[in-house]
Amino acid sequence: MNRFLLQRLMSRSAVAALVARAALLCTFACGLLVAGRALPSSSPLLSPALLEQMSARYGKGAVWRLLEWNKLLGNQQSASERLRLRHVNQFLNRVPFVEDAEHWGLADYWATPAEFLASNGGDCEDFAIAKLFTLQAAEVPADRLRLMYVNARLLNQPHMVLLYIEEGQAPLVLDNLTNAIQPAGERADLEPVYSFNSSGLWLNRPDSPERKVRDHSGSLMWEDLVERMRREIGE
Template sequence: MYSKFRIVAITSIIVCSVSVFYAYAKPKLNLNKLLQYVGVKYDNTAQKRVKAWRNIVDTSQGLTDKQKLEKVNRFFNLFDFVNDIDHWGKEDYWATPIEFIGTKAGDCEDFSVAKYFTLLELGVPIEKLRLTYVKAVKLNQFHMVLAYYPKPKSIPMILDNIDGKIKPAHKRKDLIPIFSFNGQKLWLNKQKGKGQVVGGSERIDNWDNLSKRYQLDEFME
């Protein structure tokens, strides 16, 4: 029979071997392939923006959530706001992060979506992130922001392209929450930081369409 020590040792070897296997087996983004695609579809300045984006993803993995939020929010808020009809020739178009970075422009949904997917890549748990539709009081129009929840029932921090400083929702009195969602659920918001689950995010057609279009698989090694 194996001694307890030997069983522990063998188990440790197996765990380490499996971990190493998955570390090597995990697909990696082929940056050159992505840059070639972006260069053909857009231009060389778009390639530079993609490099800067991927540099953030590659160098920010070990940062705290707060640092990740600040870095990603600051990067994308450098982009230009352009209405969908002027930019895409459509009344309501949700761009993928690559389309947004490629053109360096978009509307509030595009800012929020790019931040959302980038933070997911940086390891921020999906349950902490919600794309949130609000009423922008001063602008008297609907608007989208990205909300980060440190804890499930806490007041979220708001990442916004209108106000570049990340603030807790209760300090954004210019925003009235309507509904929010992520890749899993859809919430109907009644108060700042709170909401009632009313279904899955696939109920939102624009989100469902975007999720199907944004696939990095074709750029993986």
Template structure:
């Protein structure tokens, strides 16, 4: 399902007590279009406005902000049937498909101070039609059910309230996991997912912020 939302791009810099997100000049120079530059400027603004907010405000804000981008199929953007875009590629192109939304949310929340070990990119099955999808799960505390950030919903819900989803497998920078009793259990038998590994490699080379 494709959503199209018009974004208002405000070229604004906001200073915060804990420092400021500022795009690196070399990264900004690599952007190809005026649209890309406007998107990244607005993303910079969003990061500065959100960085000092409480945890659950950050979750809601990031879910809403990223969901507002335009949905697009890989064949349209990358001429590939299943391309996992990095956060920069998602922002530069102004949208993507389900895994691209999840990746953008993961790295946005990580930069906003959320422990990446508490998040996982999870492949789920839609129990209504049998299709596969990807969502971001957030585990606030051990032994508590995760919250679901989904590009098809602007509302964050506990996993138990998402009756339509069945979690198949999860991954983050620590490796691959199964979900058992609301816990991520490492799955050592799982080989790397090629598109995910390639995305991680590209992502490591992308330095958005000045340090």
């Protein structure tokens, strides 16, 4: 029986059973950094209460999607770092692209990874943010990951991607527009503007060297996102 038919046939008791089991499947948050601070290993991102809340807001399919996310992370323990990038990029790129105005009724909204997956939709910021925190949860060092705003030349609009930066190597771009992970220098369709993570903000102009201009993200949207993630895990 396929997964989508199972979703339709699930009873309320079946959802409750999944939520009860989720406590055993939610240990992947060890080592995750939120705003530069490590969460204690006893604080799962997918608590039973969160799964219950997401199921109530977005339907029974939300639980399946979140548990699949959890399963993805559980399967990364023996994978190389580059393979983790590929697995996470491909998994999250399956989520449908939906503009904020249509999906959230707001001009701009940065969804938490749980909201993004549970609601089964989001825009480029939501893809990049979900990849950032999923890779941190998969124990990719936080200082190798940055959110980057670019100008997408073919789309002629601002766009957000995730950068993976390893010392001595060309930065790699994880993008919801493609499953291919390519060096930034090979993405002529993207014009870098700036990048940031919890430890700072960098200007990334094509005609000048990268320059760090802040020791924090400087983004109110980021601070709001982090606060909502903390509430989700009950911190």
